[in-house]
Amino acid sequence: MTQKVSLAQLIRDEVHSGMTVYLAGFSHLIPFAAGHEIIRQEITHLTLSRATPDLLYDQMIAAGCADRLIFSYAGNPGVGLLPAFRRAVESGQLIIDEFTHAEMIARLDAGAAHLPFWPLRAEPNDLSRHRGRKTVVCPYTHETIAVVPALNPDVTLVHAQRADEAGNLYVWGLRGEMKEAALAAQTLIATVEKVVPAGALRHRQENLLVPGFRVKAMAEVPFGAHPSYAQGLYERDTAFYQEWNRIAKDPESCRRWIKTWIKEVADHQAYLQRWDPEHWETLKAKGGSLDE
């Protein structure tokens, strides 16, 4: 049975210094509230893994949570680069294990299937040459096929629009590599926008991400993905994605932002209240509500 706990307890119980963690979600449903709580609890020496580190990992890198990053695209899409990530790599403070998107997904597929590696049609480039490209010979066709090693995060955390009391997770919209990241993990935990009675979403089979028996614990965290978005509930805070570039370019203003908006607020509720109420009006979901 999935335990339902507070966000602070969820992170305290399941995320510990030195772990490999995967906070999943491609552009959509990025678990910002959970990442901020990891910063607040001063958990360090993490290996952060995510295909797209996005602003969340930039903030966690700036806050000193990470020793290592496993990733495939560390940019701020449509805006530019991730300033804190850039500083950490250029100064040699962050170790990186870098892949392409397809390779990252293949690593998770192997992890989820309890296989040591996964084959894919990845042609040689400097990335694979740099890490030492590995191949196998197909026993059927004798073709040489590239392989990548399994990735099994100690903990994967996903953010979903809904869970029922049994911990069954339901997602609407883009999933990216969420499911593979969830199933590759030793321990899967979740934050959700809202918990509904057990069985209440049995008619939404196509929205089931994973069944509750795979989810160890969850916390209810409304707006837990801001400034990313939750389809049907609230829009991506595009203006903040642009603003972050300005904030984080200067290490001092980056540090100040993390102090003011994460460390000095008690919890995610307090973070939400720091914003002007009108701000939330501008992020109201377009095109109707969640189709439950």
Next chain:
Amino acid sequence: MSSDRDQMIVTAARLLNNNERVLVGVGIPNIAANLAKRLGAPDLVLVYESGVIDANPDQLPLSIGDGTLVRNALGVLPMRELFFHYLMAGWIDVGFLGAAQIDVYGNLNSTIIGSYDAPRVRLAGAGGASEIATSARRTIIVMEHARDRFVERVDFVTSVGHEPGAIHSQGPGPWRVVSSLGVFGFDARGRMQLLQLLPGHTYEEVLDLSGWAIPRAPHAIPTVPAPTDRELAQLGHLYATLPKGVVS
């Protein structure tokens, strides 16, 4: 009078044909693909590496995973399906990409400037670009022309072009490069050559702003027709759809 950037976007948009399936990269290619869909290619199938199939956005998306791409899309696929079962299985016609650097052979760099172990500038990295470049049936690259971006040899090969020995599973690799100065193709040896100039620009400028002497194709070099009022108006409309406070 249109800006060089707008001319480049309009020129790139014209290279996309109706009904083609185009895998759209982030940044300028995203603007150009959305423009093409509002001009001559209304049935262009916009595919995004986030998993969106046949997007029909009512606004210009800033990222490639925006909600506006999902609303009214034909569907959303898990990334694993999009990459392994569509892109890498040969179902994408056009890869539409940007990059930080491009070289003689159309190799693309979106990883680092300098050396990998001690980078001068750490860029975002490959994302899906490497697979797109080797799996799409043809690749169109759109990027601003500058001496440190059109280089003889990229600092890092993120996505392979036509260099000897390069393998592309499904397609012939880079087909066109649209820059702020001109449109380029590749000769029989896979080396870049100038095909057309953008209005207001000269071959001398191309030579001046490139890290090697890009040859002209062996026939007269015409100039791309200037953007029409309609094209520029549509581009203006597209920019105007961005949320308040957001710049393109």
